[in-house]
Amino acid sequence: MRKIVKAILGACLCAVAVPSFAQTAGSSADAYAIMKAAEDKAAPKTTHALVKLELVDEKGGLSERVIEQWSAEDAAGLARSVIVFHTPATVKNSRFLTVENAGRDDDKWIFLPALKKVRRIAASEGGSSFMGTEFTYDDMATRKLDDYSYRLLGSEAVGGRDCDIVEALPKDPKKSQYAKIVTWMAKDPEIRLPLRAQMYKDASTVGKTLTMEEIAQVDGYWMPLRLTMKNEETGRATRLVQQKMELDKAVDERRFTVKFLETGRVE
Amino acid sequence: MAIRSGAASGRRPASPAAAVLAILFAAGFFAAGGAAAAQEDGGSFFEEAPAAEAGGLFGGLSLSGSLTTVFRAFPDADDPAGTPVSAFPLADVELAWRGDAVDLVFRGTARQDAVPGSPSARVEEAYGRVYLGPADLQLGWIKQEWGKGDGLHAVDVLNATDFGDFRDYDEVSWRLPEPMAKLDLHLGPMAKLELAYLPTFTPDSFPRTGRWAHSEAVALQASVEAALKAWGQAYYAQVYTSTMTQMSTALQSQGMLAGQAAIVAAAQAETAASLAVAQAAPAKAALALREPDTRTLEFGQGALRFTTTTGPVDWGLVGYAGFLRRPAARAFDLYVPAVTAASDPRVELSYERTWMLGAEAAGVLAGFNLRGEAAGYLTKDLSGDDPAAKNPLAVWVAGFDRDFLEGKLNLNAFAKGEHVLVDDKISSPADVDKAEHYSTVVVVAKLGAKLLNETLSVSALGSYRVEDRGWKAKPEVAWTWKDVAVLTASYSVFGGPDDSTFGQYAANDNLALSLKVSF
Numbered sequence: 176m177r178k179i180v181k182a183i184l185g186a187c188l189c190a191v192a193v194p195s196f197a198q199t200a201g202s203s204a205d206a207y208a209i210m211k212a213a214e215d216k217a218a219p220k221t222t223h224a225l226v227k228l229e230l231v232d233e234k235g236g237l238s239e240r241v242i243e244q245w246s247a248e249d250a251a252g253l254a255r256s257v258i259v260f261h262t263p264a265t266v267k268n269s270r271f272l273t274v275e276n277a278g279r280d281d282d283k284w285i286f287l288p289a290l291k292k293v294r295r296i297a298a299s300e301g302g303s304s305f306m307g308t309e310f311t312y313d314d315m316a317t318r319k320l321d322d323y324s325y326r327l328l329g330s331e332a333v334g335g336r337d338c339d340i341v342e343a344l345p346k347d348p349k350k351s352q353y354a355k356i357v358t359w360m361a362k363d364p365e366i367r368l369p370l371r372a373q374m375y376k377d378a379s380t381v382g383k384t385l386t387m388e389e390i391a392q393v394d395g396y397w398m399p400l401r402l403t404m405k406n407e408e409t410g411r412a413t414r415l416v417q418q419k420m421e422l423d424k425a426v427d428e429r430r431f432t433v434k435f436l437e438t439g440r441v442e
Numbered sequence: 443m444a445i446r447s448g449a450a451s452g453r454r455p456a457s458p459a460a461a462v463l464a465i466l467f468a469a470g471f472f473a474a475g476g477a478a479a480a481q482e483d484g485g486s487f488f489e490e491a492p493a494a495e496a497g498g499l500f501g502g503l504s505l506s507g508s509l510t511t512v513f514r515a516f517p518d519a520d521d522p523a524g525t526p527v528s529a530f531p532l533a534d535v536e537l538a539w540r541g542d543a544v545d546l547v548f549r550g551t552a553r554q555d556a557v558p559g560s561p562s563a564r565v566e567e568a569y570g571r572v573y574l575g576p577a578d579l580q581l582g583w584i585k586q587e588w589g590k591g592d593g594l595h596a597v598d599v600l601n602a603t604d605f606g607d608f609r610d611y612d613e614v615s616w617r618l619p620e621p622m623a624k625l626d627l628h629l630g631p632m633a634k635l636e637l638a639y640l641p642t643f644t645p646d647s648f649p650r651t652g653r654w655a656h657s658e659a660v661a662l663q664a665s666v667e668a669a670l671k672a673w674g675q676a677y678y679a680q681v682y683t684s685t686m687t688q689m690s691t692a693l694q695s696q697g698m699l700a701g702q703a704a705i706v707a708a709a710q711a712e713t714a715a716s717l718a719v720a721q722a723a724p725a726k727a728a729l730a731l732r733e734p735d736t737r738t739l740e741f742g743q744g745a746l747r748f749t750t751t752t753g754p755v756d757w758g759l760v761g762y763a764g765f766l767r768r769p770a771a772r773a774f775d776l777y778v779p780a781v782t783a784a785s786d787p788r789v790e791l792s793y794e795r796t797w798m799l800g801a802e803a804a805g806v807l808a809g810f811n812l813r814g815e816a817a818g819y820l821t822k823d824l825s826g827d828d829p830a831a832k833n834p835l836a837v838w839v840a841g842f843d844r845d846f847l848e849g850k851l852n853l854n855a856f857a858k859g860e861h862v863l864v865d866d867k868i869s870s871p872a873d874v875d876k877a878e879h880y881s882t883v884v885v886v887a888k889l890g891a892k893l894l895n896e897t898l899s900v901s902a903l904g905s906y907r908v909e910d911r912g913w914k915a916k917p918e919v920a921w922t923w924k925d926v927a928v929l930t931a932s933y934s935v936f937g938g939p940d941d942s943t944f945g946q947y948a949a950n951d952n953l954a955l956s957l958k959v960s961f
Contacts, residue, residue, distance in 0.1 A: 223483065223484070223487070224487075225487035225488055230895065232895075236924075238924045238925045240925070241488065243486060243487060243488050245483070259486075259488075261488045263925040263926060263960070264506055264508075264925075264926070264960040264961055265922070265925050265926070265928075265960050266925070267506065279753075279754060280754075280806070282751070282754065290587065291585070291586065291587060292587055294804075295756050295804050295805070295806065295811065296811070297806040297809055297810065297811045297844070297845070302845070302848035302849045303845055303848065303849020303850070303892075304849065304892070304895055304896055306896070307895045307896035307897065307925075308895065309895070311848075311849070312849075352848055409894075411894075411895055418487070419487045421484070424483065424484065425482070425483050425484075426483050427482050427483040428631075430483070431631060432628065432630075432631040432632065433628070433631065433632050433633075433634055433749075434578075434626075434628045434634070438545075438571075438573075438578070440573060441482070441483075442542075442543060442573055442575075
């Protein structure tokens with residue numbers, strides 16, 4: 176089964192990320208087709224991006240972080256992704272590696288420079304905040320298309336673009352940090368990006384809302400350049416701003432190694 | 443720590459490590475040299491940015507670190523140290539230069555203690571690192587943690603530990619830097635072989651005086667003083683008896699009138715001198731407790747570690763040829779009945795050679811991050827019946843951490859066991875292994891919560907040593923402001939029997955406040 180590189184943060188960083196899902200009956204067939212089309216849309220094999228994360232507290236106070244991310248598929252089509260934290264000083268040179276596996280959970284390691292040590296992270300930590308942002312580790316994990324069932328809820332314009340509204344329910348709620356995800360998927364087949372997504376903490380309560388504030392074509396792909404994940408309960412938000420991006424350019428395989436985690440070097 | 447009477451052997455520890463490692467270095471290097479070169483990419487966007495924007499100074503030079511102000515209050519009214527509050531600034535600075543294939547790193551700390559005129563500064567790390575394709579070589583004063591455990595380890599052999607300021611188990615900063623040459627051979631994406639040669643040896647550091655004086659070190663010092671006092675008294679009694687006998691003989695042979703005053707004066711002088719020696723004996727304890735000079739090549743050590751990933755498990759093997767970091771104590775001339783002024787009563791500490799083989803593993807099962815280590819420390823006394831030599835030792839660490847409530851709560855729990863092997867052969871009270879317990883287990887658990895996007899963390903740390911029932915508890919709250927400053931408040935409580943690992947610090951319960959600013 177084909178997997179995709181993450182859903183949400185990946186959507187910003189990689190443009191291949193769309194919540195993906197499985198077929199049920201009735202309008203779910205249309206919903207499944209929409210999500211399948213989004214997943215099958217041509218996607219870059221590699222990404223390299225420099226991203227600014229703006230952490231906005233409930234009073235509007237701002238703190239910034241700069242991260243850099245490389246991702247590429249291996250020969251089997253499985254995704255690898257590494258993220259480097261450049262600022263602020265408290266997290267500088269922290270590095271995070273995710274390796275997708277066939278048939279089991281992703282492997283995740285984090286290098287914390289204060290400890291000079293690479294540490295494996297369990298999938299169970301997926302619901303926790305990713306380095307203090309509104310994104311979780313699960314938000315950056317791969318998702319299987321058939322782990323969800325779908326329903327087409329209607330259509331609505333977001334930012335002037337027509338969207339299909341698709342509801343995704345996890346087949347095994349224990350494996351998902353969200354009770355459901357409702358996605359506003361751009362109808363334009365060239366774009367096919369989720370322009371808005373609401374993550375529900377239970378059947379009726381929206382926990383977080385993801386909004387694509389700016390999208391554009393980069394190296395021939397439609398990409399989000401600026402997006403915000405807002406925690407509806409706390410009022411806090413994390414805004415991701417693409418500062419620089421390259422797609423389908425060579426990514427050194429040595430980025431996805433313990434050596435790079437420990438040293439930040441590939442040579 | 444038992445004191446054993448014996449004669450000085452004059453033996454120096456051999457150092458086969460260098461030769462063995464020279465072979466391994468070469469073998470590993472050539473094996474790794476065959477790895478295929480990867481396709482290079484365009485490098486980091488961030489490093490292309492102007493130096494100031496990228497956090498650097500100029501030309502690959504960067505400066506980072508932190509400044510921390512610490513206040514500690516010791517509310518115990520019976521505090522023997524009589525220092526209810528200590529306050530000190532602590533600076534931690536790292537200056538690094540990053541070249542095309544070379545890193546140069548200097549990290550040092552400076553601390554001004556509450557006691558006037560006692561500034562302390564030390565080099566935490568100072569090393570160069572050369573990148574040679576699949577290998578990289580580090581040379582200098584390095585701190586390097588080995589093992590999968592969190593804070594507690596069985597295979598962490600490269601650095602000594604400074605117990606000068608009692609800290610928690612999860613601190614890395616209390617390790618002492620060690621001069622070493624370390625070669626890392628990257629054998630695959632997640633596989634690595636590390637080879638280290640340490641030309642000299644640093645033992646663990648236990649304070650013998652002050653607030654955090656370690657009970658074992660204090661006991662050793664006290665036992666030396668007591669032994670010297672006993673030696674002085676025996677010496678005085680022996681001299682007094684001898685002098686009186688000589689005086690009596692002289693008086694009888696020379697008559698009561700001839701030279702009486704001179705004979706009595708000589709006897710008085712001799713007995714007074716011996717009394718002075720006897721009275722001064724305990725004061726000699728500091729001089730009589732002697733440690734070997736481990737800053738010599740005879741104390742060279744070698745270590746290797748292979749780590750890799752197989753499926754969902756990270757694992758590794760570790761080997762070490764070096765020395766036990768805790769000393770054995772042997773006494774000389776302390777208990778000899780026929781003492782003279784020329785006797786040299788003393789206690790010599792020695793660090794015994796050991797050969798360690800260990801394994802480590804980490805994996806995920808049912809949401810638990812499981813981690814473990816096990817090691818056997820072999821010594822020359824494999825049969826355990828040599829009272830002058832340390833018995834072999836088995837050490838293990840096992841534990842886990844797990845998130846709950848969608849990562850808002852984390853429980854981290856580890857246990858470490860140490861077992862003196864063939865302890866049934868320890869019969870002599872003077873055996874260097876003589877102890878109340880030959881198996882010890884310490885359990886450390888931390889329950890923590892991260893709130894408000896990790897800007898507020900609340901935790902409770904507990905430590906318990908099973909054998910002596912000593913314990914420590916430390917609730918802590920930390921607030922991070924703008925990713926720059928961290929304000930921390932904690933309260934440490936020590937309990938258990940007075941002679942227990944933690945109970946000995948019962949007078950040191952303390953409230954600590956710190957403000958740390960990173961740059």
